[in-house]
Amino acid sequence: MLWNIVLKEVREMLNLTTVGTIIAVTAIFASMGGLVSMTKGETTKKPVIAVLNLEPPDARLAQTVVTALNASCEVIYLGADDREGLRRLRAHARGAALIEIPEGFDARLRSGRQGRLGVTWLMRGAGALDTISSAVLERHFLSVNRAVSRELITLRFPDAATSPPAARATPPGTAAPTPPAGGAPPAADTPNADEDGPRDPADVLVDPIARIENTFFKDKLIPMLSPAKISQLLASQSITVPIIMMIILMLGGSVVVSSMGLEKENKTLETLLTLPVSRRTLVLGKLLGSAIVGILMAGIFAVGLRFYLQNFEAPAESLAVLGLDLGVGDYFLVIVSLLASLMFGLAFALLLGVLARDYKSAQMLTYAILVLAMFPMMIVMLKDFDTVPTSLQIILFIIPFSHPMMAMRQLALENAGFVLWGILYSFLAAGLLTAAVVRVFRAEVLVTGILRFSRRPPDAEN
Amino acid sequence: MTLLQVLDVHKVFHKTHAVRGVSFEIRPHEIFGLVGPNGAGKTTTLRMIATLLRPSSGVIRFEGRDTAADPDGFRPHISYLPEDAGVYKNLTGRQYLDFIARFFADREEPAVIAARGVEMTGLGERLSNRVSGYSKGMTRKLVIARALMVRPQLAILDEPTSGLDVISAMAVRERIREATSHGSVLLSSHNLLEVETLCDRVAFMFAGAVIDCGTPVELRERHGKRTLEEVFLHLIRDGHRPEGR
Structure with missing residues (x-):
C-alpha cells in the first residue's frame, strides 16, 4: 500500500518539466561555479606590468622598488622608454599597468618627502573580473611600500637593523631623526613638506610612496583615477x-x-x-x-x-x-x-x-x-x-x-x-x-x- | 444544397488512427447530430471541422471551399463550443460576452450581440459577478450563450447540455432550435433522447467511422427499432463495425 502511494507520488512529481527545471538550475550554479573558479585563477596569477625606471642604477631606493615589483609581478619591460613600455603592455593580454619611477624619486625620499610613483593603468573592462589584476597589483604596492619603508629606516637608523626590537622603538616626543650620513640631505627649501602640505617625517617612513594614477579605460585616458574607482563609478x-x-x-x-x-x-x-x-x-x-x-x-x-x-x-x-x-x-x-x-x-x-x-x-x-x-x-x-x-x-x-x-x-x-x-x-x-x-x-x-x-x-x- | 461537406476524412495521431474515412454533409438550417460511444472519434471530427486540427487526409468543404486552405476565412462563419469549454475567471459573465462580441464587430454592433448573449444566459444579475464564482451549470449556460449569440452559419456544439439540470437543458435545446433560423447546428451528444427530439439528421460513429446516417425516422425504420437508443445498441452489438477494427 505504502509503495503504491510512493510510486504514484513519484510519477506525479517527476516529469519532464521538473527534471528540466532541475537541469536548468544546475546549469545556473555550474556556470556560477565556473565564473568563481575563473576569479580564483585570476587572483593567483602575477599581475603583468612594465616598469619605467628613470633613476640611475645607483639609486638604491628606486632599485628597492624594482626588486619588490620583480618579486611580486611579471615584469615584461624594464627600461626608460615609456612608449615601448606601454606598447608591450598593450600587446600583452593581461597587461595591467605601467609603473614609472621618476627622476629624483630617490632624492625625494632621502630628503624626507614621499616618493612618487606614476601608475598608468590599462583597464580593459569595467566588470568585477576585469579589475582583478589591478586589485592584486594594489595589494602588491603594499609590499613595495613596506620594502621602501624598511630601506628608509635602515638608511636613517643604521643601528636599527642590528638592534633588538625594543631598542628600535623611538621614544614618544623625540624630535625628527637626524638624516644618516649616507642619505641625501633634506631639501633646503621646505624639508618634510610636500605640495599637499607638510608631512611628519615619521609618516613618510611608514608610508613612503604616493601614487599618481591615470587610467586608460579602453582607449580613453581618465586622469587621476584608478580602475577600482572607475569600476565603482x-x-x-x-x-x-x-x-x-x-x-x-x-x-x-x-x-x-x-x-x-x-x-x-x-x-x-x-x-x-x-x-x-x-x-x-x-x-x-x-x-x-x-x-x-x-x-x-x-x-x-x-x-x-x-x-x-x-x-x-x-x-x-x-x-x-x-x-x-x-x-x-x-x-x-x-x-x-x-x-x-x-x-x-x-x-x-x-x-x-x-x-x-x-x-x-x-x-x-x-x-x-x-x-x-x-x-x-x-x-x-x-x-x-x-x-x-x-x-x-x-x-x-x-x-x-x-x-x-x-x-x-x-x-x-x-x-x-x-x-x-x-x-x-x-x-x-x-x-x-x-x-x-x-x-x-x-x-x-x-x-x-x-x-x-x-x-x-x-x-x-x- | 449543402452547407458543409465532410469527405473521406482521416485523422492519425502518432500511432492512433482516430478518424477513418468519415463522410457526411450538413444542409442549411438543419440540426445534424453526431452520436457514438466514447472514443468513437466525434470530438476529433468536430475539432477538424472547427479548424483546430488538420485532417490527415480527406477534405472538409464549407459552401464548396476547402476549410483547410483558408481557415482564417472560414472561422467567422462558425462558432465552436468544446465539451469542457472554460471562461476567463477574472472576468465577469458580462465582460466575457462583451469580449467575444467584439470579435464579430464587422458583422453586428458588439453591444447588440452581447445583449443577445445576456438574454440567452438567463443569468440576470449574476452576470455582474466574476466567473470564478459560477457553478458548473452557470458556466455552461454562459458558454452556450457565447456560442449562439453571434448567430453563426454553423454552430458546432460538443455535448451542449452536459452538466445542466433538466430545466436548463430544455432551455438550451430551445436556443439550439432557434439557432437554425440563422444557420445550421452540428452537435455531438451522448443523450440519444435529446438527439432524437432535436436533430433533423443523425450520423452514428463507431471506432472512428460513420456506420449509419439518416433522419431519426429513417434510422428507426431501417433497423426496425422504436428509438435511436435501440438503433445505437443494435449497430454496436450486431457487428456494424468499420473494416480494420
Whole structure:
C-alpha cells in the first residue's frame, strides 16, 4: 500500500518539466561555479606590468622598488622608454599597468618627502573580473611600500637593523631623526613638506610612496583615477542595469508563459483558437499584452531596486566628469535595445508556453528564461564583452538578452556601432522567433500537445 | 444544397488512427447530430471541422471551399463550443460576452450581440459577478450563450447540455432550435433522447467511422427499432463495425 502511494507520488512529481527545471538550475550554479573558479585563477596569477625606471642604477631606493615589483609581478619591460613600455603592455593580454619611477624619486625620499610613483593603468573592462589584476597589483604596492619603508629606516637608523626590537622603538616626543650620513640631505627649501602640505617625517617612513594614477579605460585616458574607482563609478552600468534588464525579461516572460498555462488550465484556448482572429493577431496581442504587464511590474520593482542601489552608485555628475555619461540619444538606443530584447524574450516565452500543460508547469518553464537571462547578466557583471574569450563573445552576442545589458557601457565608451548591431540582430531574432510562434499557433500542437515533424499517411496505421 | 461537406476524412495521431474515412454533409438550417460511444472519434471530427486540427487526409468543404486552405476565412462563419469549454475567471459573465462580441464587430454592433448573449444566459444579475464564482451549470449556460449569440452559419456544439439540470437543458435545446433560423447546428451528444427530439439528421460513429446516417425516422425504420437508443445498441452489438477494427 505504502509503495503504491510512493510510486504514484513519484510519477506525479517527476516529469519532464521538473527534471528540466532541475537541469536548468544546475546549469545556473555550474556556470556560477565556473565564473568563481575563473576569479580564483585570476587572483593567483602575477599581475603583468612594465616598469619605467628613470633613476640611475645607483639609486638604491628606486632599485628597492624594482626588486619588490620583480618579486611580486611579471615584469615584461624594464627600461626608460615609456612608449615601448606601454606598447608591450598593450600587446600583452593581461597587461595591467605601467609603473614609472621618476627622476629624483630617490632624492625625494632621502630628503624626507614621499616618493612618487606614476601608475598608468590599462583597464580593459569595467566588470568585477576585469579589475582583478589591478586589485592584486594594489595589494602588491603594499609590499613595495613596506620594502621602501624598511630601506628608509635602515638608511636613517643604521643601528636599527642590528638592534633588538625594543631598542628600535623611538621614544614618544623625540624630535625628527637626524638624516644618516649616507642619505641625501633634506631639501633646503621646505624639508618634510610636500605640495599637499607638510608631512611628519615619521609618516613618510611608514608610508613612503604616493601614487599618481591615470587610467586608460579602453582607449580613453581618465586622469587621476584608478580602475577600482572607475569600476565603482560605473557600478550602475555594470550591476544595476543588467539586474533591472533581467527582472523585466523574467517578469514579462513569466506573464506570457503563465497566460498560456492558464488558457490550457481554464480550457479557454480552444475557444480562442476558433474565434475570427488571425493567428498573427493572436500572437501579437499576447506578446503586447504581456509586454505591457511585464514592463509595468518590472518598473515598480525597478523603482524599489534603484532606491536600494543608489547608495552604492556614483552620482551622474561623476560620470560626466569622466566623459562616461550618456546623452538622450544613448538612452534612446538603450530603450530600443531593451524593447528588441524583450520582444525576443516574450516570443521565446510564448513558445515555451505552448509546451505548458497548466499554470504550474508554465511556472516551471520560466526557469528556461531565467537561465538565458542570468547567464549574460552574470558575465556582463563580471567581464566586459571585449575581455571575454571569443567563444563566450559569440554566445553573448547570440543571446539577445545580453545586448541591453551591455548597451550602456558600450555607449559610454562611444561604441554605438556595437549597440546598433545588437539592436538589429535582436529585432531580427525576435521577428524570426515570432514568425515561428505564429507557425506553431497555426499547427495543431497547441491543441494536441504532440509535436509532429512529418505527416504520416493514414494507411500506414491500418 | 449543402452547407458543409465532410469527405473521406482521416485523422492519425502518432500511432492512433482516430478518424477513418468519415463522410457526411450538413444542409442549411438543419440540426445534424453526431452520436457514438466514447472514443468513437466525434470530438476529433468536430475539432477538424472547427479548424483546430488538420485532417490527415480527406477534405472538409464549407459552401464548396476547402476549410483547410483558408481557415482564417472560414472561422467567422462558425462558432465552436468544446465539451469542457472554460471562461476567463477574472472576468465577469458580462465582460466575457462583451469580449467575444467584439470579435464579430464587422458583422453586428458588439453591444447588440452581447445583449443577445445576456438574454440567452438567463443569468440576470449574476452576470455582474466574476466567473470564478459560477457553478458548473452557470458556466455552461454562459458558454452556450457565447456560442449562439453571434448567430453563426454553423454552430458546432460538443455535448451542449452536459452538466445542466433538466430545466436548463430544455432551455438550451430551445436556443439550439432557434439557432437554425440563422444557420445550421452540428452537435455531438451522448443523450440519444435529446438527439432524437432535436436533430433533423443523425450520423452514428463507431471506432472512428460513420456506420449509419439518416433522419431519426429513417434510422428507426431501417433497423426496425422504436428509438435511436435501440438503433445505437443494435449497430454496436450486431457487428456494424468499420473494416480494420
